[in-house]
Amino acid sequence: MSLKSSLGKILLGITLGYLAGQYQEELNYYKNEAIRLCRKSLSIETESVGTKGSDAGVKLEKGAKKGKLFTKEDLWENYRGGKGSKGLHLAIMGRVYDVKKGSKHYGPGGGYSFFAGRDGTKAFATGEFNDAGLTDDLSGVETSHFREYENWVNFFDKDYKYVGKLVGNFYDANGEPTPALKEAHIKMKEAQKLKDEAEEHSKRFPQCNSEWSQAAGSRVWCSKKSGGIDRDWVGVPRLLKPATGHRASCVCIRNKGPPTLGHTSKNADRGDLDYPYLKEYEGCDPDSISCKVKRK
Incomplete structure (x- = not known):
């Protein structure tokens, strides 16, 4: 599955979520599901600390993995495919x-050449394909x-050859995880929890x-x-x-x-119609499965 095709699925999920009037958590859920469909769980030497229901889990590496340690200068000056x-x-x-092997996408002139020679982690989720977004600094994300970051790592582990680590925000000069990477893993776990909650919400309120x-x-x-x-x-x-304000x-x-x-x-045969945060559609039969929406 190419990066371009995968991003297309993400944008489709976002669009459908918007048109359906979903809450933000649900919108993120569909966006994540679009990515998940393009990838399978990665298989690397890691320790899983994922939450229940996670496909890939949140992965914490068991110390430094073999491979070259790159500096940002070396990666930028020598590995952009020119x-x-x-x-x-x-x-x-x-x-x-x-x-x-993906040079038609990431090499010079390719549609995603801006990812080459650097760590542009932030942009993989935010879509900011500029110098501000193509960074390993995830502050404010x-x-x-x-x-999504976990899913993208899964994708590259599956489709491309891992060659080492980049000294910077996520790994120190010895190739050991930095506090920023550990914080990212914690947020991955929290993101999984949000996804699970949104999925449960969708089941309760289709x-x-x-x-x-x-x-x-x-x-x-309804159907x-x-x-x-x-x-x-x-x-x-x-x-x-x-009541949350959504x-x-x-x-x-x-x-x-x-x-x-x-x-x-009071009536045991009314299902969930008495749930306190519901409102009937104006001018629509309360028992009808279809309602016309009046313009305000």
Whole structure:
């Protein structure tokens, strides 16, 4: 799977998440899932400290792994694949890879040549393909992005040859992990937790299907697969406005059987309709599985 193709899947996930009106955590979840589909778990000599449900886990290396120690100057001056260079390398999370077989992407004139000869870790998640983004300094990067960094390391470990470490933000002059790398591993674990929470939220509150046309306007409806969640019930559309301050979005709510969301209900056969953060669509039959959305 090429980097260009993988990034395309990420952008598709982001777009679909935006159009569906997802919360930020869910948007990050779909973005991470797009990356995950392009890669399998890496197999390297590491110690896993991942959370339950993680595919690859958060990896902590058992001391210095064999390989050359590069300086930033050496990597930049000698490994960008140009005439007279010693090779074509790039680094992510301080790990250096020989990407010669991907020279059409990373070599001079390639669409991702800006990654060559440096550690541009930050940009792999933020998409800032400039000097400010092509850096190993992850200060200010949102925790949710750290799941992506782990996935990208998995990708390069699987598809390219690992050749050493870069002395800098993630490894010291002896090739040992720095506090910055250890902090990154902690954030990877936190990012996995956010992903798990978003996934659980999606199961509890499946999103509505939606469509819009100039003639008919907007419509939302529920089905047994809406929101990408297979289930044995359909539900009815409701606006969910959580107490956390997230914007309201359309979710499908179970309208039969006992409540399942931890709230109480006077009627044991109303499903989750009495959940306190729900609102009916104006002008729509409360029992309908489809509602037209009125413009405000």
